[in-house]
Amino acid sequence: MIRILLILFLLSFSKFFSQNRLNLIPYPQKVEFLEGEFLIPEEFNLDENLPKEETEYLKKRLEGVVKFSYGKKDEGVHLVYSLYPPVLSHLPKNDEQQKERYSIYISPKRIVINSYTKQGYFLAIQTFIQLIEQYKEIGKIPALKIKDQPKFAWRGMHLDVCRHFFTVEEVKQYIDYLAMYKLNTFHWHLTDDQGWRIEIKKYPKLTQIGSRRKESMIGAYVDNTFDGKPYGPYFYTQEQIKEVVDYAKECHITVVPEIEMPGHALAALSAYPELACTKGPFEPATKWGVFDDVFCPKEETFTFLQNVLDEMIALFPSEYIHIGGDECPKTRWKECAHCQDLIKKNNLKDEHGLQSYFIQRIEKFVNKKGRKIIGWDEILEGGLAPNAAVMSWTGVNGGIEAAKSNHFAVMTPGSYCYFDHYQGDPATEPNAFGGFTPLDKVYSYNPIPSELTLEQSKYILGVQANLWTEYILDFKRVQYMIFPRLLALSEVGWGTADSKNYKEFEGRVIEQFKTLDKMNINYSRSIYNISGIVISKDNSIGYELSTSQNPSGIRYTLDGSEPTISSPTYQNPISISKSLTLKSAYFEQGKLKSAISSQDFITSKTTGKSIKLEEQPNENYSFGGAFTLVDGIIGNQRQLGKTWLGFQGKDVVATIDLEQKTQFSEVYFNTLENKGSWIHLAKSAQIFVSDDNQNFKMIKEIGKEEIQKAKGKIRLNVGNQTSKYIKVKIENAGIIPAGNPGADSKAWLFVDEIGVN
Structure with missing residues (x-):
């Protein structure tokens, strides 16, 4: 009995959703649901006034789904077309979007498309095709009105x-x-x-x-x-x-x-x-x-x-x-x-x-x-x-x-x-x-x-x-x-x-x-995979997992092993208090349904701490903002993905609040070299310390030769230090010299995790 009630609930919910939100992309500007339904016929009877070339496109797209034939209006035509009044000549000459305006009126008897132009009719066809694809198995489309035009020309x-x-x-x-x-x-x-x-x-x-x-x-x-x-x-x-x-x-x-x-x-x-x-x-x-x-x-x-x-x-x-x-x-x-x-x-x-x-x-x-x-x-x-x-x-x-x-x-x-x-x-x-x-x-x-x-x-x-x-x-x-x-x-x-x-x-x-x-298109399924975002949590970091599916299907491990259906179920952001490898995947009905995502964390005394940048990264390479530099994730030097911050023509000056006087002896960070993409290693770097965030003392400086020798993977012994604030200044290479790709342009500086041990 409970199972029958659940099925009835799901069916009613599905009908409610379909009556209140259409599976259309892009979604129309205005949708109004009406009383009644249009029963999808085995063969659509077409108004002979329909623009011919565009209608042939429609028939080709829905070939094998529904049939079409031309008939007369007095024989119950299912798809009708008419021009909007006023005619196109009355439209503002600079209003391209008006030329693309259309409306669709679906009544229990017929579907009427209005537009100023064949272009508008063609856009209406795309909406009509998606409606048929959504409702063909059900056999009926809810009565509705769509009034639509694009915002941008x-x-x-x-x-x-x-x-x-x-x-x-x-x-x-x-x-x-x-x-x-x-x-x-x-x-x-x-x-x-x-x-x-x-x-x-x-x-x-x-x-x-x-x-x-x-x-x-x-x-x-x-x-x-x-x-x-x-x-x-x-x-x-x-x-x-x-x-x-x-x-x-x-x-x-x-x-x-x-x-x-x-x-x-x-x-x-x-x-x-x-x-x-x-x-x-x-x-x-x-x-x-x-x-x-x-x-x-x-x-x-x-x-x-x-x-x-x-x-x-x-x-x-x-x-x-x-x-x-x-x-x-x-x-x-x-x-x-x-x-x-x-x-x-x-x-x-x-x-x-x-x-x-x-x-x-x-x-x-x-x-x-x-x-x-x-x-x-x-x-x-x-x-x-x-x-x-x-x-x-x-x-x-x-x-x-x-x-x-x-x-x-x-x-x-x-x-x-x-x-x-x-x-x-x-x-x-x-x-x-x-x-x-x-x-x-x-x-x-x-x-x-x-x-x-x-x-x-x-x-x-x-x-x-x-x-x-x-x-x-x-x-x-x-x-x-x-x-x-x-x-x-x-x-x-x-x-x-x-x-x-x-x-x-x-x-x-x-x-x-x-x-x-159905079209055999090789699309990305990455939205099914587990995505992770590092967040600040309890004076450290947490890893927030999400998926397009039911989150209760996410399983994860913290020891580097492959997750299985018996692995812990994800519920809340996972606290990361030490270096580890977190792997996650999505399971459905006991079976693995996604790729296995893996993330290494290398924690230090700066991980999760408050950080401020004097100059912000370029918007193209700014994922996560300044927090990316203290999120415990070391960037892959072969991939300019989401773990790097990119600065064009700007130095990186980062100040990290350690929250209390902290002992440390090593500072590390990574920069990148990829001259073909105008990315150059830093020219120099300086490390400063302070207890009041006002008066800073430089404790270490390195030049271009040392940075090049380390290939951008910088590990600096700074002696025994105790301070509340640490400032790291990483100098951009400046103008790209002659003989390099992008010569005379501003160099890019890519920087990754700033750590303190």
């Missing part, structure tokens, strides 16, 4: 095909994924140091030479190992480009092409070395990173780029052309007589002014062709071109600066929107570029910076995520890295994401996995 995904190449069919699949979740912009990264991927008929050597490289870097960057295998030639013919653009148009997606300039140009310079400041020879890069050889701003270079842009503009009808503009070292320009003469001739302040001169010349040409340029936020260097839009990736400041100067911006900060970052515990994830951007962090992003006024915020076009492919060798890995994070991006761009309701969103994501399974 630019909802984008980027794909780098230069580091690793993907076929036309794979690119089309990528576009399909964007369409499914109502994204409307595909940013196609077509040129870089490691490969030129688009046919330019006027310059055939770009693909003859620039589309191949002799080998590729493999493994972690610090390993500096290569596969020894020639890569390429890989590129898209102009006919293939047209095919992709036409396909995207059918999905109401704009393709924004990117050609990199003035930096990231090695593949082009390999084919046409006369466009560089030096004679070369050059070859497409085999390593990942940033390189000194860039386009030289001379007339033949501008002629070349204008000819290339002519052919690209003919292929891509998009309003914007992306011209890169990021990570352009000034080393060659500083040494180039022509560049220095150009600076003097045009009264430019310096090489940054020369970059602005370069971008402005390109912009004038693109504007004459009736198009606009967009570039990464480094195009702000030396002054922004008059009509340029900014893609803010190094953080949010580029977007803020652009909007405050009445320039449009697309927000794509690495800390939230770089899908080449880890999305789960790096120990259980495939090799990634670095960083830590899990699903909940993507979902928490608000593209409108709080620093902007309401009027300034109108210049934020929208949001985009980027997929760089240094460590993504095939399309299955592409799928893995974008799913399910693309679903969070979708809802952020639509404007209905609310981080307070993350768990509810996570439940909808898990329901969407059924669709991804």
